[in-house]
Amino acid sequence: MRKIEFQTVVDAAKELCARSASDLPADVERALAAARAREISPAGAEILDSLLENARVARDEKRPICQDTGVAVFFIEKGAEAVVAGGTLTDAVNEGVRRGYEEAFLRKSIVRGPLDRVNTKDNTPAVIHLEEVPGDRISIRFMAKGGGCENMSRLAMLTPAEGREGVIRFVVGAVDAAGANPCPPIVVGVGMGGTFEVAALLAKKALFREIGSPNPAPALETLEKEILEKINNLGIGPQGMGGVTTALAVHVLSHPCHIASLPVAVNIECHAHRSAEVVL
Amino acid sequence: MSGTIIKVKSPLAEGAVESFRAGDVVRISGVLYTARDAAHKRIVEALDAGQAPPFELSGQIVYYVGPTPARPGEAIGSAGPTTSCRMDSYAPRLLEAGLKGMIGKGNRAPVVVEAMKKYRAVYFAAVGGAGALISKSIKSCEIIAYEDLGAEAVRKLLVEDFPAIVVNDVLGGDIYETGRKKYQRL
Numbered sequence: 328m329r330k331i332e333f334q335t336v337v338d339a340a341k342e343l344c345a346r347s348a349s350d351l352p353a354d355v356e357r358a359l360a361a362a363r364a365r366e367i368s369p370a371g372a373e374i375l376d377s378l379l380e381n382a383r384v385a386r387d388e389k390r391p392i393c394q395d396t397g398v399a400v401f402f403i404e405k406g407a408e409a410v411v412a413g414g415t416l417t418d419a420v421n422e423g424v425r426r427g428y429e430e431a432f433l434r435k436s437i438v439r440g441p442l443d444r445v446n447t448k449d450n451t452p453a454v455i456h457l458e459e460v461p462g463d464r465i466s467i468r469f470m471a472k473g474g475g476c477e478n479m480s481r482l483a484m485l486t487p488a489e490g491r492e493g494v495i496r497f498v499v500g501a502v503d504a505a506g507a508n509p510c511p512p513i514v515v516g517v518g519m520g521g522t523f524e525v526a527a528l529l530a531k532k533a534l535f536r537e538i539g540s541p542n543p544a545p546a547l548e549t550l551e552k553e554i555l556e557k558i559n560n561l562g563i564g565p566q567g568m569g570g571v572t573t574a575l576a577v578h579v580l581s582h583p584c585h586i587a588s589l590p591v592a593v594n595i596e597c598h599a600h601r602s603a604e605v606v607l
Numbered sequence: 608m609s610g611t612i613i614k615v616k617s618p619l620a621e622g623a624v625e626s627f628r629a630g631d632v633v634r635i636s637g638v639l640y641t642a643r644d645a646a647h648k649r650i651v652e653a654l655d656a657g658q659a660p661p662f663e664l665s666g667q668i669v670y671y672v673g674p675t676p677a678r679p680g681e682a683i684g685s686a687g688p689t690t691s692c693r694m695d696s697y698a699p700r701l702l703e704a705g706l707k708g709m710i711g712k713g714n715r716a717p718v719v720v721e722a723m724k725k726y727r728a729v730y731f732a733a734v735g736g737a738g739a740l741i742s743k744s745i746k747s748c749e750i751i752a753y754e755d756l757g758a759e760a761v762r763k764l765l766v767e768d769f770p771a772i773v774v775n776d777v778l779g780g781d782i783y784e785t786g787r788k789k790y791q792r793l
Contacts, residue, residue, distance in 0.1 A: 349739075368790055370630070370772070370782075377734050377770075385739040391675045391685040394738040394758075432684055434675040434758050444645065446757050475690040475713070475735065507783050508690050508713035510735035562791030566712065566734055568772065569786025599736040 329406070329463035331607050333413035336465070339605045340423020340453075343469040344399060345431035347601040348391045351382040354538040355514075355575070355600045362512055362565075362572040371570025375512075378565075378598055393599040396433035397471030399424045399453040402532060406462035409607075416465070417455055425449040436474065456528065465607045468535055476513060476597040479505035482527055485589040491550070494519060494591050499557045501593040502574065507567020510597035512575045514538065515558065518592040521582035530594035533578040535602060542579060551577045575600075617766075618666035619707045624729045627773045629780030633731065634768040639670040639710065641762040643689060646753055647697035650761075654704055661752030661761050664701060668708035668731075673758035674748070675738070683748040683764070685738030688712040691730070695719050702726040710771055714783055724779055731771035732782075744769040 356379070363375040385392040401420055411419060428435055428450040435450040460466075481501040485493045498517055505513075518529025542548040555577045564570025575598065584590065615623075617637035627633075640662050642650065650660050671691055675684030691711030698709065699722035707728045712735035715723075723730060733741055744766050752761040774782050 368786070370786065371790075374734055377737050377740060381734075381737040381740040384743075385685075388739065390739040390742065392739055393736045394673060394675050394685040394687050395689070396675060432676045432678050434673060434684070436673075436758070448757065473736075478690065506714050506787075507732070508692060510712065560792040562787040562789065564786060564790055566732065567714070567783045567787070568732075569782075569788075569790045571790055597736055 328410045330412045336419035337423045340420045341427035343603045344427030347603045349385045349389045358538045358575040368570030370568040371565040374565040395473040400470045401455045402468040403457050404460045404466040406464045408463035421451045424453045468604045471601040476509035476595045479509040479595045482592040502558050509595045512572045514596040515577045516594040517579040519581045520584040526590035526592035529580040530592035533580040536578045538576045547579045617668045629776045629782040631773040639764045643759045645759040651697045651700050665705035671711035683745045686742045687738030688733040730775040732774045733771050
């Protein structure tokens with residue numbers, strides 16, 4: 328077994344939270360710049376210019392890109408031969424979030440219960456998805472997920488008869504209904520198949536793929552392009568002011584499912600798509 | 608968008624909102640009060656109980672924002688708009704009490720659009736997710752009520768050339784609707 332110290336995980340999680348808040352990933356910035364070059368709506372183009380300027384200001388001055396510094400979402404792949412010494416992985420990640428959000432002056436946006444709404448004041452608990460993989464490393468992927476776009480996400484249990492057309496209709500319909508609310512241009516994560524909860528999880532996981540990278544499955548690559556074109560034909564545009572850029576990308580993940588089911592989930596992500604990864 | 612930028616002073620003078628049209632690009636200077644869901648709930652409870660709200664609503668503009676904490680020596684952290692529809696159930700009550708403007712992002716319910724026509728008020732959008740940039744137009748920030756709400760406390764902001772776009776005007780105009788129609792390809 329390979330030992331990884333508790334504190335090493337704490338420091339890594341802390342650094343991911345702090346860095347992501349002000350450093351927009353290169354693929355997102357490239358996608359915004361490409362969208363700016365394509366945008367034919369004057370208002371839309373002006374908004375995309377503001378977003379690119381905002382990204383520069385945030386990085387140069389180490390200010391949060393957006394005031395909603397999100398719920399801290401982690402996808403962790405833990406090697407079967409790696410062990411955290413001195414505590415649990417979950418505790419270490421939460422401690423990292425606690426320190427990262429405090430030390431980097433990020434907003435604490437988590438309440439302890441959906442009905443009593445009392446803020447936990449340290450942005451914990453984080454949402455942690457843990458998977459065991461071969462090897463002796465721990466890979467930690469982090470996303471700061473904003474509430475406005477998360478609220479526009481949807482899930483449907485379609486019938487197998489609805490098929491591909493049903494999936495396209497549901498995904499495009501979710502974006503259509505979201506309109507200006509989720510801060511377009513958005514990134515659209517789609518989870519297809521599995522069970523009720525697997526579809527939702529895949530929709531979020533799909534958001535981590537680099538924008539501009541092809542889907543490894545050719546049939547899904549074609550599906551993504553078709554959905555993206557339909558979304559950008561909606562006319563919603565940057566911030567909903569009208570234009571040809573409503574989404575920067577559509578990413579689909581698919582999973583085996585029951586003979587009776589076709590679950591499909593849409594996880595909407597705003598243009599301030601903040602994620603980062605570290606391997607310990 | 609006309610390409611011209613309209614300077615707006617806040618609080619808004621009597622009748623000032625009448626000339627705004629959906630799609631107008633504005634720069635707001637003066638006072639803004641912040642409030643999100645939790646603060647709206649308390650303001651409406653105060654109004655319903657016949658108590659004074661934490662600030663005089665008449666002529667004022669409310670900004671839907673929960674900023675990040677300010678670093679030492681700075682007025683405020685990042686401070687872009689939050690999604691306005693969560694305030695839709697409270698907004699008509701505030702408009703009735705004299706509020707003249709709201710700044711947020713995203714669509715408003717028909718009941719809010721109708722209330723804006725009835726009480727002569729306007730809804731502006733700021734660029735969502737541009738919180739670092741927007742914070743540069745905020746010169747001072749002071750918590751004036753509900754401090755226990757943290758990021759959701761009511762703050763009094765002094766702003767200079769705060770960038771926004773008119774979404775809904777007093778005639779019922781809606782830039783989200785017209786902007787979208789112009790670019791949709793069915």
